[in-house]
Amino acid sequence: DAKTTQPNSMESNEEEPVHLPCNHSTISGTDYIHWYRQLPSQGPEYVIHGLTSNVNNRMASLAIAEDRKSSTLILHRATLRDAAVYYCILRDYGGSNYKLTFGKGTLLTVNP
Amino acid sequence: NAGVTQTPKFRILKIGQSMTLQCTQDMNHNYMYWYRQDPGMGLKLIYYSVGAGITDKGEVPNGYNVSRSTTEDFPLRLELAAPSQTSVYFCASSYGTGMNTEAFFGQGTRLTVV
Numbered sequence: 001d002a003k004t005t006q007p008n009s010m011e012s013n014e015e016e017p018v019h020l021p022c023n024h025s026t027i028s029g030t031d032y033i034h035w036y037r038q039l040p041s042q043g044p045e046y047v048i049h050g051l052t053s054n055v056n057n058r059m060a061s062l063a064i065a066e067d068r069k070s071s072t073l074i075l076h077r078a079t080l081r082d083a084a085v086y087y088c089i090l091r092d093y094g095g096s097n098y099k100l101t102f103g104k105g106t107l108l109t110v111n112p
Numbered sequence: 113n114a115g116v117t118q119t120p121k122f123r124i125l126k127i128g129q130s131m132t133l134q135c136t137q138d139m140n141h142n143y144m145y146w147y148r149q150d151p152g153m154g155l156k157l158i159y160y161s162v163g164a165g166i167t168d169k170g171e172v173p174n175g176y177n178v179s180r181s182t183t184e185d186f187p188l189r190l191e192l193a194a195p196s197q198t199s200v201y202f203c204a205s206s207y208g209t210g211m212n213t214e215a216f217f218g219q220g221t222r223l224t225v226v
Contacts, residue, residue, distance in 0.1 A: 036215075043202050043217030044155070087154075091213060099170065100145055100204065100215055102155040 004088045009107040012078045020073040020106055022088030027068050031090040035062065035073045038105070039084045047073065049091070083110045114138050118203050118218035125193040125225045133188040133221050135203030143206045144186040145215070146170075146178065148199040155202065161186055193225045 005023040012018040024033065035047040048055055048062045050071075055062040061074040075082055087105040119134045137144065142163045147155040147170075157170030161180040175197060177189040186205075190197060200222050206215040 032213075034214075043204075043220050044215075045217065046214040049214070085154075099157060099160060100143075100206070101157060101171075102147070104154045 004090060004103055006086075006088055006103065006106045008104065009109065011109045011111065012075075013111050014080060015077050018075040018078045018082070018108065018110075020075075020086050020088075020108065021070065022072070023070045024088070024090055025069045027090060028092070030092050032092075033062065033064060033068075033071050034089045034091050035060070036087045036089065036102075037082075037084040038087070039081075044087065044102075047086070078108075078110045080110050080112060083108055116203055116205055116216050116218040118201075118221050120221060121219065122222045123224070125190075125223065127193060127195065127225060129193050130189070130191050131193070131223075133190070133201055133203075133223075135186045135188070135218060136184050137186075137203075137205040137216070138184065139205060139216065140183060141205035141207055141216075142183065143213075143215075144180065145204040145206075146176070146186070146188045147202045147204065148172065148197075149202060149220075150199050158188065158201075190223075195225050197223065198225045199223060 032049050032051050034049040036044040038044045048060050050062045063072045085105040085107050087102050116137045145160045146158040149155050156172045159178040161167045164183050167178050200220045202220050204215045204217045206213050
């Protein structure tokens with residue numbers, strides 16, 4: 001399975017933008033880039049996913065490098081409720097990778 | 113709109129006891145997953161299923177068994193509980209392939225083995 005690398009932790013101030021990086025140098029052509037987050041004492045929740053183009057939704061934006069070897073999850077205005085562990089995951093849409101495998105993720109701390 | 117429902121939310125087991133963690137989803141998803149999460153750690157895949165009647169091992173299957181007799185249900189069975197199985201267990205479901213493969217997670221079952 002293609003692997004992802006994320007920083008262990010990041011810190012931000014409330015109301016400021018946050019850029020969470022993810023490296024995935026062994027990504028294959030059929031891998032989509034998914035982001036999930038896990039709030040304290042809760043199960044993970046889906047944030048966003050993309051293939052090649054940048055993506056926006058109500059929660060965040062996803063910026064994907066042209067060579068697809070890295071991506072960045074952007075929270076435009078961090079709030080205290082955004083404090084969580086953020087996971088970057090590669091999901092094969094070709095149908096051969098049935099697993100949904102989590103790495104260690106990035107612990108985001110948001111300061112008031 | 114229930115999504116993924118896990119029961120029980122909390123359980124204390126004695127060493128050597130057995131139990132079944134229940135997971136059911138109402139979204140007609142074909143893929144279902146069981147994870148465990150130890151304190152301060154990431155999620156580790158125990159077992160997964162790509163459809164009724166089909167299950168496969170994940171990263172840490174030892175000490176667990178699963179079955180998938182219906183699309184909706186994916187119970188996880190612990191036989192002969194050990195302290196090393198103290199963890200939070202999460203069940204998840206998704207469509208298997210295609211664009212909309214967002215996974216939905218339950219709220220977890222916190223298990224303590226003493």
